[in-house]
Amino acid sequence: MTIAQGGTASSKDLIRSVSGHSNNLMSEVAKVIIGKPENLRKVTIGILSNGNILIEDNPGLAKTLMANTFARALGCKFKRVQFTPDLLPADIIGTYMYDQKTGEFRPRFGPLFTNVLLADEINRAPPKTQAALLEAMEEKQVTIEGITHKLPAPFCTMATQNPIEQEGTYPLPEAQMDRFLMKMHMGYPTREEEKAILQRRKLRAKDDYDVEQIVGPRKVVAMQKALETVHVDPAIMSYIVELVQRTRADPRIDAGASPRASQSLFKAARASAAIDARDYVIPDDVKGVSLDVISHRIVLKPESRIRGVTGKRIVNKILGEVVVPVIQ
Numbered sequence: 001m002t003i004a005q006g007g008t009a010s011s012k013d014l015i016r017s018v019s020g021h022s023n024n025l026m027s028e029v030a031k032v033i034i035g036k037p038e039n040l041r042k043v044t045i046g047i048l049s050n051g052n053i054l055i056e057d058n059p060g061l062a063k064t065l066m067a068n069t070f071a072r073a074l075g076c077k078f079k080r081v082q083f084t085p086d087l088l089p090a091d092i093i094g095t096y097m098y099d100q101k102t103g104e105f106r107p108r109f110g111p112l113f114t115n116v117l118l119a120d121e122i123n124r125a126p127p128k129t130q131a132a133l134l135e136a137m138e139e140k141q142v143t144i145e146g147i148t149h150k151l152p153a154p155f156c157t158m159a160t161q162n163p164i165e166q167e168g169t170y171p172l173p174e175a176q177m178d179r180f181l182m183k184m185h186m187g188y189p190t191r192e193e194e195k196a197i198l199q200r201r202k203l204r205a206k207d208d209y210d211v212e213q214i215v216g217p218r219k220v221v222a223m224q225k226a227l228e229t230v231h232v233d234p235a236i237m238s239y240i241v242e243l244v245q246r247t248r249a250d251p252r253i254d255a256g257a258s259p260r261a262s263q264s265l266f267k268a269a270r271a272s273a274a275i276d277a278r279d280y281v282i283p284d285d286v287k288g289v290s291l292d293v294i295s296h297r298i299v300l301k302p303e304s305r306i307r308g309v310t311g312k313r314i315v316n317k318i319l320g321e322v323v324v325p326v327i328q
Helices: 009-030 037-048 063-074 089-093 127-131 134-139 191-204 217-229 234-249 259-275 283-297 302-306 311-321
Strands: 053-056 078-082 094-099 104-109 116-120 141-144 147-150 156-161 182-184 253-255
Touching (some): 009 037, 009 063, 009 217, 037 063, 037 283, 063 078, 063 116, 063 156, 089 094, 089 127, 217 259, 234 253, 234 283
Parallel strands (some): 053 182
Antiparallel strands (some): 094 104
């Protein structure tokens, strides 16, 4: 099968449906989040890929607003947890409470039992509390008092962290960073965009935003499953593997990206193709998500960090060196 052939007629129809819903979703969120189409696309890719997203940027750049708006447009339950130094694991996942009426211990589920969880300023919580998220982020389940509970589907963690106020914070360990499908930045709006924000606020005559529901939880899960019909040519798979393998060979790196990075790149590229109504992946799908999928998984050597080397710079170099496959 060539890449031009793609899949069957039914798979093409399925992906066209995913594309339509995805673009409607982004258009709805864009009514609230102004001037950030690339960020909206990245979040949509993360949701379709059933992944988690880390947003790192300065305060006041609509990180929380974007997560909340996406949840409302998705028709999904949304909960926000403000991470603080005194936050305990039980405050997130829940615990078992004694019921005097029945004489039994019953689970009291924490805010983790939702569809979209906003872990606000995640690096302000101690490592033990951060670790409570690991099972949920990867296996979509949590274990309370030795009993495993499945989380609602879909489940997505959108975490934020502030890069400028590092006092009293706990850097995320590599194991947790690896569980984020993507790491992204919001960036400041332009003058025109910031003026448009004020104009829309004036027209609304209120602080709240009206958001139309585009899909629902079941539809989101169906869209995620539909990505399995997106064709990935063996040459594209080799391209993904080569990009990730190169991070392990760079002398400036202490630890390269893990095999989870390859799988994340595979899923994100499929989601990118589906958003563009294609049931096959092209090299540009892979290149378009590589920086956000791979960069945060690279552990630099101390001397590299001192010299100002970044994961993104290394991934950009690798993207320029690896031969892009030509598929007929």
